[in-house]
Amino acid sequence: MISAPPLLLVLGPEGHGVTRYGDDVARAVGALRPGARTVRVADVAAGDRALAGLDAGARVHLHATDRLFGRTPEDAADVVERWAERMRLTLTLHDVPQPSDGTMFERRRAAYARMVAASARVAVNSRHEQLLMDEFLPGVARAEAIALGARTGIPPSHPGDATRDLRVLIAGFVYPGKGHRPAVVAAARAADELRRRGEDVGDVAVRAIGAPSRGHEEDVVRLRADAAELGVAFEVTGFLGDDAFAAELLAPGIPLAAHEHVSASRSMLDWVEAGRRPLVVDSRYAAEMDALRPGTLARYAPDELAARLVDAWLDPTSTRLAPGASLAPTLDDVAASYLAWWAA
Structure with missing residues (x-):
């Protein structure tokens, strides 16, 4: 029995x-x-x-x-x-x-x-x-x-982004160590490099899809000011309902999971469930998830982020999962x- x-x-x-x-x-x-x-x-x-x-x-x-x-x-x-x-x-x-x-x-x-x-x-x-x-x-x-x-076995399929803006998307709460500050610096450097190559880059922004964690509201103020000095807009959506959150994950931009000290990450799954292939800072956990769901993540070393943003902007289809990708388990x-x- x-x-x-x-x-x-x-x-x-x-x-x-x-x-x-x-x-x-x-x-x-x-x-x-x-x-x-x-x-x-x-x-x-x-x-x-x-x-x-x-x-x-x-x-x-x-x-x-x-x-x-x-x-x-x-x-x-x-x-x-x-x-x-x-x-x-x-x-x-x-x-x-x-x-x-x-x-x-x-x-x-x-x-x-x-x-x-x-x-x-x-x-x-x-x-x-x-x-x-x-x-x-x-x-x-x-x-x-x-x-x-994962909530789904096969993610939806979407066409690649068509935008001249360089937008970096980070899902989840805003708090120190989540990677927003490195993303701002890398976005500024990536935009400079693309323009040096003669590319027509539009607006540059890092968008936090979520709200600041309790007690970290002032972090947003400081991040916004520091980003502005580098020519980067730092945007925060605030708390979103399920439908609005899902829509943000599908929006044009480069998905990024840059947690500096992750133990296990639901936000990585949020991205792949939406059919996105996020850039993920390398770690023991990221390597484990890469092996568990091959082809769903793009791992990078911390000093490579700006270069990887350049590559993703030039080839936005790289930020989308291949049709039929398995998300098991x-x-x-x-x-x-x-x-x-x-x-x-």
């Missing part, structure tokens, strides 16, 4: 990336196993109420990052420990601690170690994150690696992996 999946607890505000992905996985699990139960809660207090009615030892799975639970990493560890006392809790951990967390690294590392110790089992979203845990959370149980799943594949993992 195939065991039933755990209750799938989806925690967090609507629009949060981890919350949305947890909901995506829950819907895919429900499609494969119609009896699967999902409970969606906006915050910890609502989670407490939802879990209070469960039998002791009930099985629950949660996609988690420390920022969903409260103001501090310690808040997250406290909640996970409290919930794990009453039930068999499994976690998919996002935003695995790494030294680029800066002053928060040691606190996040201690909190994640507590969350892992309290949980029955833990998964992460990449082999890269599995290795981060081996490196920076030694002594804890090894996490299962289940890759992020899909959410259906991921749901099957979770069902097998929970049953093991």
Whole structure:
């Protein structure tokens, strides 16, 4: 007899990336196993109420990052420990601690170690994150690696861009380390190089498809001023609904994922699901995703960005996926992996 999946607890505000992905996985699990139960809660207090009615030892799975639970990493560890006392809790951990967390690294590392110790089992979203845990959370149980799943198996096909503007597109929240500043500098250099070659380049812009993360509004002001000095417009769309976000991903421009310290990236998948082939700064995670979905990314070294923008402007079809490109593993594949993992 195939065991039933755990209750799938989806925690967090609507629009949060981890919350949305947890909901995506829950819907895919429900499609494969119609009896699967999902409970969606906006915050910890609502989670407490939802879990209070469960039998002791009930099985629950949660996609988690420390920022969903409260103001501090310690808040997250406290909640996970409290919930794990009453039930068999499994976690998919996002935003695995790494030294680029800066002053928060040691606190996040201690909190994640507590969350892992309290949980029955833990998964992460990449082999890269599995290795981060081996490196920076030694002594804890090894996490299962289940890759992020695409919402579609084959992306839509679109013609190449036809524009003289040099526009660089970055999807997601605006915060330090996301790559907006290097993109501004590289865009200015790329435009200078193209004009030196006699190309008729129009406007030069870096467009952030999303809103600033809470507390980083002033970063946008500084980026806009610094970009203007280089002759580059820095544009920020603000928060967008699903349809408007999807339209922005299809707009003319060069898609870029320049996260300097990525653990696993939903925004890379956003691009390929829209049929785009983004430039992606090289990293262990980027190499893993390139091998997982061949031909869907264009990796570059940090000092190559300006030259790669030149190439992409000259050949905009290079920013579109080849017709029929496979994006597997899909959410259906991921749901099957979770069902097998929970049953093991």
